[in-house]
Amino acid sequence: MQKYSICTLEKRLVTARDIACARAVCLGTCSEPNETFQKVSGGLPTLLVGLLSDAYVQWQEFFQLTRDMGQRASFCKSEEVRALQRVLTILAKVSSLDTTLGEEIGRAGSQTILSRLMEEIKVSTCIVETDGSCEEDFDALMDLQDAACEIYVTGKRGVVAFTDEKLTSRLPLLYNLRPADSENVTITDATTILIHQVAKRQTAQADVGYLMWPSAIVLSRWLLSNVHVLKNKTILEIGAGCGLVGILAATIVKKYNTSDQVIITDVNNTVLENIARNINVNDVSSIASVSKLDFYQQSGDNHAGKWIAGEFGGISEKQCAPVDVILAADIICQPDDAVAAAKTIYDALIPGGAAYVVCANEKHRFGVGMFAGECQSLNLHVKSTDVKDMYDGGLLTECMNTAAGFVDGMTLTFFEVYKTKL
Structure with a gap:
């Protein structure tokens, strides 16, 4: 040796x-x-x-x-x-x-x-x-x-x-992410993100954030192709799971040396602790922070914008200011999630803000088919696009097979959700 x-x-x-x-x-x-x-x-x-x-x-x-x-x-x-x-x-x-x-x-x-x-x-x-x-x-x-x-x-x-x-199975997942559009972007090199998954066994629906999910990889590559949506913005990732999307956003913000902050949230305490670990291993702790956010605590009636952060890490429950941009990937697993996610987006966005959401389709995630309608019922404007039709399918990548729940032929939808100004 x-x-x-x-x-x-x-x-x-x-x-x-x-x-x-x-x-x-x-x-x-x-x-x-x-x-x-x-x-x-x-x-x-x-x-x-x-x-x-x-x-x-x-x-x-x-x-x-x-x-x-x-x-x-x-x-x-x-x-x-x-x-x-x-x-x-x-x-x-x-x-x-x-x-x-x-x-x-x-x-x-x-x-x-x-x-x-x-x-x-x-x-x-x-x-x-x-x-x-x-x-x-x-x-x-x-x-x-x-x-x-x-x-x-x-x-x-x-x-x-x-x-x-066994040692190899315990390594963090390594994602060398590139933009899908290599001609009209400002970041052309691969951005490397390391992601630890939670080693504990899943025992409940609330534990889905223990593992990586395919929509997070797609949304991350879309962000690299559209970094302008993050410039000079306050950013919130909801239902973050392992935190890939929020950490990628923080990495982009760090490259531009701006003062923007990224808040990465989930509802599960174990998941939040793992997100904090992933923030640390990717050297973005000066930009990214962790908060607890439960979709089911948000009322869906705050047009001016505010959201409730739950008690976590010694910090009591509190109301938080709305943000410019919300990021979310695979946040819907059942019909009630679609209702609660729409309310969360409505409350947490500033008037004029935007949310970018990627989800596997109804065949793979129950309730996704309701999401656009629930957003529209709150007067949010929604544009839905099949991911395979974006960038000639360039957002779909072979590394998606590292994600839990990925199956060949899986279809995903990209939602752009906009909140009208006051």
């Missing part, structure tokens, strides 16, 4: 996005331009645990040597102690930024090494306290103990390490 220097890992594993990309590269599912990492059996967890094992063995041998020879003065400033401290810092950081990787590191053997390390530090601390060693030695051991404990309490010990196949 290729060895990586501590310095290299400190420089390359800085953000949640860095870590997610390194996990994918080490499993061979994607490449990176500078080729820092390479495919390795066991992936990034095995690489990091190997680094920990090497640093631990070197520290163990050095500590034994200094104790036997009485060379205590050099202990706290030794390369072995500093190297182990740096490795522990790396593991603590990556485990905090990517809890999935933290679990994988534990299953790959870090917990066993950390247990031995912490036990030996206890013994070493007693020796240092009784043999007249300097205070710096004691402090160095306490720093190691604290770092080891931090990693240990957040990790999980497993009987065996995850297989490469």
